[in-house]
Structures are given as structure tokens and as C-alpha cells.
Amino acid sequence: MNLPLRPPLAPMLARAVKSLPPQDGTLLYEPKWDGFRCVVFRDGDEVYLGSRNERPFTRYFPELVEAVRAELPERVVMDGEIVVRGGQTLDFEALQQRIHPAASRVKLLAERTPASFVAFDLLALGEESLLEVPFSRRRARLESVFGAAGHGVRLTPVTSSQEQAAEWFEAFEGAGLDGVVAKPGGLPYQPDKRVMLKVKHERTADVVVAGYREHKSGPVVGSLLLGLHDSTGTLRHVGVAASFTMKRRAELVGELAPYVSRDGHPWSADSLPGAVSKWSAAKDLSFVPLRPELVVEVAYDHMEGSRFRHTAQFRRWRPDRDPGSCTYEQLERPVSYDLDDILAR
Template sequence: MARQSAEKQANLGMSVEIEPMEAKSAEALPTGMGWQFEPKWDGFRCIAFRSGGRVDLRSKSGKPLGRYFPELIAFLASLPVDRFVIDGELVVEIDGRLAFDALQARLHPAESRIRKLSNETPARLVAFDMLMGKDGVLLLDQHLADRRARLEEFCKTIPANPRQFVVSPFTRNREEAASWLSGSGGDTDGVVCKRLDEPYRPGERAMVKVKRVRTADCVVGGFRYGNDSHLVGSLLLGLYNDNGELDHVGFTSAILDAEKPELTRRLEALREPPGFTGKAPGGPSRWSTERSSDWQPLKPELVVEVRFDQVTGHRFRHGTKFLRWRPDKSPSQCDFRQIGQ
């Protein structure tokens, strides 16, 4: 249905209904021939449309993004090409590194604020697929190898502006892609794997994504009880900042039910304020919830190793995966240096 809708819209001169092709998770890079590997960028997925003087940016969910990124609308409208559809990622770079929190700050209702940010921290479109060429012909049925060639040909026809538009690098060498995964930190959090001989499949999980495995040793600065339960539901994690204060950085809730009674008794015996001496749960932030203040502070004695994907604003962006207790680690060793912050 998505493809038929896209073709119908293309005949009208503007498509806003091509769903992005998505990826399914895997633990390892695929083997064999015929794969293209690309960095998994730390930004907002975006499909950019141009038809005549009209430009549109759409998120992965189909919501319009143009009002939040006026500098990109202006740039794409200025290109000497009347029509195209490009799949890519919106990113913001600050001091040589991608800043996801700066990207999130764009989703603000005040136009004056958006204009200010667009001048101070302009966004860039990292293009990785061509879905419609400048001739107005949809390329969804063409193989990735052909679509990539069309994207590179397109880029030769427009003025170079790496500040606002670049083409994502790629490799067809699995060993090189594996080296991307082994890196620590950086602007990407994994690798996206695509078949060279496959068409673009809107809305389908037809790609493979492999995330970089990153771990950190964290102090357990507090815990929360589970909903309607007297047993532990999640552990609150902390890292020491440069001032020697313990900042709250996230949580982990991957605790086996069989272990909860004994762990709850262990944690309750360590209850002692303040728990976190720096940034604490319940402070004003976009992560706050109605339960943010409902937590129990602990003596900073327990250390756990967790797996995480990305860090934004000195916090784990998502919940972490509990790996193991680290009785061999001193809490004082758990600082931000191990996650590159």
C-alpha cells in the first residue's frame, strides 16, 4: 500500500507518504557477499521531499519536521534541482561531535527559539538513499546499488555544503564494518546492513542493525519499588563527576523475579540519604516522570556493570541492561571518564 500511495503522490508532483524502510536488530554483522554497511547515525531519521518550490521533511512516524529545521528547508529549496526524495538522518554537530540533546531542543513550540537555534547550531542532513531522482521517477524498485549510484550522481549536480548536507560513508567490507563496532563513543552507535540487490521496502524491517556493545560500571545510588509491590523494581545508577559528586545517570530494571526478595532486603539495609550528591532523580529534566520523587536513597557501596547504547546530556538515553555485580570495583572508580563524558 505504501508503494502504491507513493506512486500516486509522485504523479501529483509531491510525495509525503513513503514510509522509511526500517531495520531489525541482530547481535552480529551478517556474513556472505552482497552486503553494504553504513554507520548508524545518532540523529532523527528523515525523508526529504522536493517538488518545484515546495520542500518537506518527514520523521520516521510521518510527522512534519520542516518548521523545526528552517535552515534545511531553505538549503534544499535553493538547490538547482526541481524534484527529489532522499532518505537520511538529521544531525546537529557541536564542537566536532554530534549532539542529540541539541537536536531534541529543536522540538520547541516557539518559532523565535527555533530560529535562534537554527543559527547557533545548524542541522545537517546525512543522506544515505535516493528514493526519487531529479527526473521525478521513483526508484523504490531499483536495487540499493543502483539507488546509491543515483545519490552520488545527484550530489555532483548540487553545490557542496558539508555544513548542511553530506552523503553517509559506506563499506562493503565486513572487517571494516566490524572495526566501526569496536570503536568507543563517537557519533554513531552501530552499523546498518543493507542488501545490495534489494529494492527499497517502505515500512518493512528489511535492513539489519547491529549496535555497538558499550558497558559501564555504575554506583547504585538508590532504588525504586515495583508498581504495587514491596520488592525492588529498578536500580538507580550513578557516576561521579569532576567535582566528586555522584550524578544520577539512569536506571536498570532487568532484575530476575527470583532474586528480588533477597536483593530488596540487601538494599533496604543500605538505605541512607542523600544517595546522590550531585544531580538526583526528581530534579527538573525531560526524563522526569510522576514517579521521579518516589525513590529510596542508598549508601554508595554497591557497583553494577550495565550495558547501554547512547548517552545524551550526561545520562543514558534508554534503560540499561544489567550484566553483573562488581564487588571487585570501588565506587570511587565509577566516573564519567569511562563513557567519554
């Protein structure tokens, strides 16, 4: 590729903050999309879709390659997010399924669950690198190239209003977005640096601890396996809690030992939802089963189907809670919101 920037290029990152950053006269706010981060390179007919870990997405999203050729300038480098829609919300599970080794399956999924690219930064145009240009000017340049953009390539909304951003934070979750990103208007583009700010939703739930996986470093607790009861009373695997210190991991082995039981456990290693996938095929997914009698409070950002979208964070044990009372009914459900209304802004 004969571009001022060439792949691979690590994208600029954001660090998490607890609340929406106040407007200091320079900040620009954007909704935080829940998809695959991607840097798009186009040089004529040649298109490269770079992932966050700098490996190419190109072969998995042929419909995006065609959209980039049809809708973006001849020579451009653009940062954004690959997303898949499920009706009027984002569908991250369907997006995950798009990473498949078989070419025939890639072609079929491109037709059944087509992806879109939501752009939020312009890194190069023609012969010009824009990495040193302040973000506010990059954003203006980005808007100027979207005259021909259509269904496959979309432009994320932006606002300088803290009040508007706060409304987005609450409302847009109903369309599957997971927070707000704040960017200083004078910020140059800094690959692989956490210089933006992001605020994400956090909620708590009381869940049943039904097992644990050992840590990769040895026979200590790596993650707790968490469950909730559905409307039939069946205990469903909803995710894991991790992020313990090594000292605490060792202590947990002893604390959990009285609950170890392999008789009549509701789960097996190959029956956990999401246990085996193209992402985890090489991982040891065996676990130590526990009698489902312990309850723990965890923090989570949002649900993806019937599971926590990301690893939950341990908050405290809840010896006062009956495991049978830990159901999906306790979970807060965001009010639905229309993706088209977001992208029309």
C-alpha cells in the same frame, strides 16, 4: 504534494546483530549516524521533513528546508538522518534542544546550532517511485543527484568491503557515530520493516544504584537509576537500566526495600540531569531513593556528555565492588575522529 510517494512514510528499519555481518557478495556497509531519522519530501518550493514516528520535523529545522530547496532536485523523496555538529563530532544533546515549541527559539537555535541532513537512500525522483528498485541501484541514483548538494545536505559514505566497514566501526565512533549498518544490495525499500542489519558498540561499566522508578503498570520496579562519581566525589546521575521481566520487577521491590532511604540522598526528582525536558514534561519522574550502596554491572553503547546515550542493560550485581570506586575513570573513551573526513569519503 504531487509526488509518487507522499507523507507520512515510515522509514525502513534495521535489527540489531552482535557482530559485523560478513560479506556475502551483496552487502553494502554504511556508518550509523546518531541523529533524528528523517524522510525528506520536496515538490518544488514545498518541503516536508518526516520523522520516524511519521510526525513532521519541518517547523523545527527551517535551515534544512532552505538547504533542501537549494541543494536537492525539484521533486525528490530521500531517506537520511538529521544531525547537529559540535565542532568535529556529533552533538545529540544540541539536536534534542532543537525541538522547541516557540517559533522565536526555533529561529535562534537554527542560527546557533544549525542542523545538516545526511542522506543514505533515494525513494523517489521526479515521477518515479524507487521503492521496488534494489538498494545498490538506488544508491547509484542517489550519488547521481548530489552534484549540487552542499553544506546542508550531505551524502553518507558506503563500502562493499567488510574490512573497511570494520575500520569504520572502530574509528568513526570518535566523531560521535554509533556503529555500522549493513544493507543487502538487492533489497527493495520496505517501509517500517526491520530488514537491514546494524551493529552498535557495547561496553560494560560498574555503576551505583541510587534509586528506582516504578513501572507504569503498578508498584513494581520500572527502571534502576544509575550513578557514577565524578572527580570531586559527587555522585552524578548517568542513566537508567530497564528491560526486566514483570516477575523480576516485582522481586526487585523486595530486594531493594532494605536500602530505601529519604534522608540525605544526593538527588531529587527535579535535579537529575535530563530529568525534565520537552520530551518528558508529561511523565512522572518521581523515584524511590535508595542508599547508594549497591553496585551493578551494566552494558551500554556510548556516552552522550556525562550520561549513557541509551538505556543501559542490566548484566549482574557486583557485591564485591565498593560504590566509591565507581567513577568515570573506568569508562573507555574512543579516539577522536574528524566528521569532515567521514563526509569527504
